[in-house]
Each structure stands twice: as structure tokens, then as C-alpha cells.
Amino acid sequence: MRILVVEDDEMVSQALTNVLGDQNYAVEVAQDGQAGWELVEAFPYDLILLDVMLPKLDGISLCQRLRSQGYNMPVLLLTGIDSSHDKATGLNAGADDYVVKPFDPEELLARVRALLRRGNAIALPILEWGSLKLDPTTHEATYDVHPLHLTPKEYAMLELFLRNSRRVFSCGAILEHIWSYEETPGEEAVRTHIKGLRQKLKAAGAPTDLVETVYGIGYRLKPLEALLVPNCPLETQEQPSKAQTTAAIAGVWNRFKGKIGDSVEVIAEAAAALSEAKLTPELHAQAEREAHTLAGSLGTFGFREGSQVARKIERLLQATKLGRKDATRLGKLVKSLRTEINRPLQETTKEAAPEKDERPLLLIVAPESNTTKQLVTEAANWEIRAEIATNLPAAREKIEREHPNAVLLELDLEQVHSGSLTLLAELSQQTPPVPVLVLTEQNGLERRAGSTLQERLEVARLGGRAFLQKPVSAVQVMEAVNQVLQRAEAGAAKIVVVDDDAQILATLRNLLEPWGMKVRTLEDPRRFWETLEATLPDLLILDIKMPHINGIELCQVVRNDARWSGLPILFLTAYTDANTVNQVFAAGADDFVSKPIVGPELVTRIINRLERIKLLRSLAETDPLTRVANRYKSTTELNRFLSLAKRYNQPLSLAIVDLDRFKQVNDRYGHDVGDAVLRQIGQILLRSFRSEDVVARWGGEEFIVGMYGMTKSDGIERLRELLEIVREQKFAAPGKIEFQVTMSGGIAEYPDDGIDLQSLYRAADAALYQAKLAGRDRIMVHE
Secondary structure (H helix, E strand, O other), X not given: OEEEEEOOOHHHHHHHHHHHHOOOOEEEEXXXXXXXXXXXXXXXXXXXXXXXXXXXXXXXXXXXXXXXXXXXXXXXXXXXXXXXXXXXXXXXXXXXXXXXXXXXXXXXXXXXXXXXXXXXXXOOOOEEEOOEEEEOOOOEEEEOOEEOXXXXXXXXXXXXXXXXXXXXXXXXXXXXXXXXXXXXXXXXXXXXXXXXXXXXXXXXOOOOOOEEEEOXXXXXEOOHHHHOOOOOOOOHHHOOOHHHHHHHHHHHHHHHHHHHHHHHHHHHHHHHHHHOOOOOHHHHHHHHHHHHHHHHHHHHHOOHHHHHHHHHHHHHHOOOOOOHHHHHHHHHHHHHHHHHHOOOHHHHOOOOOOOOOXXXXXXXXXXXXXXXXXXXXXXXXXXXXXXXXOOHHHHHHHHHHHOOOEEEEEOOOXXXXXXXXXXXXXXXXXXXXXXXXXXXXXXXXXXXXXOHHHHHHHHHHOOOOEEEEOOOOHHHHHHHHHHHHHHHHHHXXXXXXXXXXXXXXXXHHHHHHHHOOXXXXXXXXXXXXXXXXXXXXXXXXXXXXXXXOOHHHHHHHHHOOHHHOOOOEEEEXXXXXXXXXXXXXXXXXXXXXXXXXXXXXXXXXXHHHHHHHHHHHHHHHEOOOOOOEOHHHHHHHHHHHHHHHHHHXXXXXXXXXXXXXXXHHHXXXXXXXXXXXXXXXXXHHHHHOOOOOEEEEEEOOEEEEEEEOOXXXXXXXXXXXXXXXXHHOOEEEXXXXXXXXXXXXXXXXXXXXXXXXXXXHHHHHHHHHHHHHOOOOOEEEOO
């Protein structure tokens, strides 16, 4: 088997050559994308290992070129960026699989073997996955000789999964592959056909999860190893010996250890220059490159902690402005990096801990039903992990074992009057409390409480955070859950406490840390400013009377600096006389708590203050009518994405869309109706684009969409889908009048049409003008 490795990092490419060579693969190496393309044109390869970030021609562009020119060999991407969007970009470009640097050699070899198997299998007339078979010639599918009677869409889905058996397909990707543009339905149609396919597979004797859900991503065929299919034994005879692989890795490490040290010294030199305010742009950029390389390679040699430290250094150096506190932090990280790479190689070979699911956990306490299943599915769309407990004992067990972030409690369970309400009270009294949302039938509690108001009061008294009455959709429930989780996030705030009493500091730490707050304590107020800048707190707690500098003077210093003018400041004081209170508020304090400290009072005041700040920030960044981002927020986000596009040589598309003849809507139906149209358009925009896209209103009926990592051609397809949705949307006016509207848009791409936000906006605006001249209700591209 012949494998081409396209990788510009000599150390990584040598490691790949050794690992693959030990498995008797013939390996050739290209150090940039253009050289890789020339080798592909000259020689046949069975598989390509392709780095994403390459000089001359990046990996994504090379992959797209390979597929457009008809090359079908498997492509395995190597990427140092572990985000769903970047992975999706690579898969959409035509890659078959991806591995995140630093990679584990055994996992890499397993993926290579799987891709080579699949590459051979695709050429066969019959597609197989264990006992599942599909014959593309006769359009027949069977499971263990039992025929599957599939609809055309179910058959197309099954063929898609079998031809790409290691790939996860999102609902959007399935829609693009199976439905034509003219007939594309919503994502619910995909879920319906998946359900039908699973039922028919189950009826033929297949496992119920043969088509498995990868929550938050999409669907795929369950790996054969997990299915334990007797006809497909694991290839244990092909597994490389750990000693052999370790020896190969150690050989490469010994050759490149000196180069690793040189890379660390470049970063150390940058840290020293930064501390003296002499860091040049060239040294800054070189240090960032070295950190990026180390982050992607150290883990390959077993230095996983070193890889994490290098990643932190890379992120720190990506900031456009660095100060003295950054120099101190960078110096500490360099010291940690040196310690890590000087450890003996054999000490770094511990098994990596399994990745933890970082999504918040919602526990649904309700009888199992279609409603609860819909809630679990909808939760995944909100990046929330949902589990069901069908009775109170099971709920208590899960709460004790898994510590959910929130609980959705249905109050029409058995023994509602005692058990469920008791559980609600218990959760509210925990430290910190578990937020509970209550879901009940519309009149479910009337016999006991007498009215809806009394029901709500009962739930509120027992600590419920939200009260939902059926009928309510899964989306509405998850909106309420999301709001409760966001409010709970205030407990993750950073707090700086300045007090010369060590006992008070210990007390505050014990009070606040159980609520998830990060507490930084300081006894000596003379070190206040460096602590403030190093911590970047969300709230500051000050004592009044302290040696050297008192709390009122510190408060005045903070308020005199524009950067900290909005920082909430809370005073702790044993003095409650009118004069002291006046001095505290005159200095700029937001609140005060008298000593001795009453724990619940202090925690309540802090959380309320943090929630208010978060609300004000949200109001300052959101358009109040449409609930999309406003111009200030979106400008900040778009400039951030432009910086990423420049750094990683990625496209960014900017689109301007606005409503056609919107003035006629206001003139004919009134401005209230016009506002209602804008609100609905805002929601349609939010639903039509990815969560990472920037959707904003810049004034009137004009909206902006920024799409990082997306070319104009891909962006046009998204915008055309948007225009189709808007055309079909019906709006209401007084007198039971229904009307429809259309939109026009223009799109431009970085860097072809502009290198900054202003030039991109001008280019997109010019394209929008052409769309209006051409008759409206269309998308035009800047030429």
C-alpha cells in the first residue's frame, strides 16, 4: 500500500513515516500543498494523510482540488484545531476522516486501516457492513438474508451511510446529499426517515442502534467493533505492538529533541522581550508559530501536558495587545514547558483519560413518552445532554451520581402532592442549589391549589426557577432551560477579595467556592493592582479598614480607570453609621454587607449583581427588536473572524440582505406590522445560519451575515435557501390580511473582494445594489 504524507512539520512527518513504515506501508512525503498535488498527478496513492495548515496550498483547498479532479483515494486530515466547525469544513471539502493533533499512533493506524478497507470495498458491487448488505445494481438491501423494504429516501440514506461508513452526517449534510434543491424539506424530515429506517432494520433482526446518533453532530453506522459482529472479527493480528510503536516514536524524539529545545527558547526569548516591552512583531509571530507546532507535536510523543501548555502559549500569543501581566504568565508557561520536555520519555506514556462530555446535563424527571424523547432530541440541538428518570427513586440516584446542571420536573407523577414537591424543595436547599423547572398539565394542580396563581406561588416558594404549562413545544421548553442555565452560569464568576483578616478571607472562600465561583484572596492591599490585572475579576469585594491603603481609596482608584469603571464593587464593613455608608457609595461602591457576614445574604447579593451586569451587557449587544446582534457586537465579532481568516488563510464571506420594498409594508399596514415582520425575519435568519455565524441588524431592514470558513459559492447556496424560506413565509396584518415579502442580497469574500470589514461591506453593498437593479428577490456576487 502506498501512502502520501503532506505535512510541513519535519518532526511530525518523520514520526508518521516511521510509524507507517513499521506496518509495511510505502510512505512518501511532501512538505507543502503544491508539492503534494504534483506528486498525486505523477503517482498513484492508496491513501493521503493531509495536514490542514500548509504553505503554498492549504489542506482544505488541496482536498477540494483532488475531489474536483476525480481523485477518489481516501483522505485523512491532520488538524491541530479541535472544533466541530473546522472538522465539518474538512469533511465537506471531501475528506473521509480526520485526526486531531496530537494524535495517538495506535488510533491513527486503526483509522488508516479502516480507510484502506473502505477504499477497496467501494469498488465492490455490493456494499456490506457486518450482516447488512446493499446491492447498488439491483437496489436491494438485506440484513442477515432478510429483505429490507425501504422507501426511496430510506434506501438513499442507507447507501450514503454504507459508502461513508466511518463518517458522521449532520441533518444538513443528509439533506444536501439526498434531496434536490427544489424539494429540500426541513431537518425534521431527516429525523422521520431515520426513525423509519431504524424500525425496518430492527424488524429484520438488526440492533436497534445500527444507525446511531452522535448527539450534537448527526448520524452514522455504528462501528463494527461495537456491534461485535461474528463475521467481522477485530483485526487483532494487525494491531502493532506497543513496544514497536514506542520505539519508533522514541527514535524520532531523540533526533528532534534539540529542535524542540530551540523552539522553546524562541518562546522564552519572546517572553523576556515582552517583559522589557521590546517584543518585535517578527519575534511575536515566530513565537506563536513555534507554540502552534509544539502544541500539535508534543502529544504525539507522549507529552500530553506539554502539548496543553503549548496550546495555552499559542492562545496567549494570539492576542493583538500584550502587557506586563501577559509577560508574567508567559514566563510561567515557558517554565512549565521546559519542565515537561525534560522529563524522561517513558514517564509520559500514561493512558490518556477519556474525553469528558462538557455539555451541561439536564435530568428530565417524567414518565417515558414521545414528549420526553422529543425533549432529549431537542436538547442535543442546544448542546445540552439530557437524560430521563422515569420515577423519583431513579431521579434521586441520578442526582446523587451525576450532579445535573438542571432538572425538568413533571408534576403529574404518582404521589405528586408529596414526593415530587419534596424533591423540588430538596434540590433548592442543596449547596449550590440545582435549578428546577416545573412542567405540569394546564389544570393539573387546581384541585389542590385552586388557581394558576396559587400553583405558581407554590412552585416559587419551593424554589422552582420556571413554571411551564402544557401544551408547550420541545423548543419552548429548551428555551426556558437555556435561560435557567445561563442564569446559573453567574456562579462561575471570578471574585477578588481584599481584606487584611485571614479568617475573613478563609470564610469567604468557603462560602463562595461551593457555588462554583473562583475566589482570589489578597491580604496586602499594596499588591492590589497587579492582582486585579492578573485576575480580571467579575466582582470585587473590599474591606474598608486595612493597613497601608484602605478600601475606599482602592475603590476610587478603580473608578478612575476607564477599563474598570463598570466592575461591580461590594464592601464588607463593621461600620454601618450614615457617614461611613455615604463615603462608601460616594467612592463608587455598588453595595455593602455588614460584618459579621451572613452567608446566604452575601451570596444572594453577589449573584444578583452578576446577573444584572450580564443582562446589561446583553442589552448593549443585542438589537431590541429582532434579538439578533447589533452593529457594535457584530463589528467586534467580524473583526475577530477576519483576524482568524488572515492567520489561518481561511475564507470569510460577508453578506448584506434586506427586505424588498419594505417601505410599502409600513405605508400600507402600519409600522407595528412592519416591526412584526422584522422580528420574524430576525428569527428566520438565526435559524437559517450556523450558531458560529454572525447575524446582525445594522439598521432599518438591512441585515448582515458573516460566515467564517465559507466561500462565496457556499454562502450563495445558504442565502438562496434563506430567500426561498422568506418567499414562503406568510405575514399577518389587521383584518385577517395575509401578505408575503421578498429579500435581496449581495455577498463578498475575503480576501478576493476586500481585506478589511469596510472594504468587504462596500463590495457586498455594491452586489446588493446590482441585485436590486436586476429585479430584486435574488442574490448577486461581487465581481
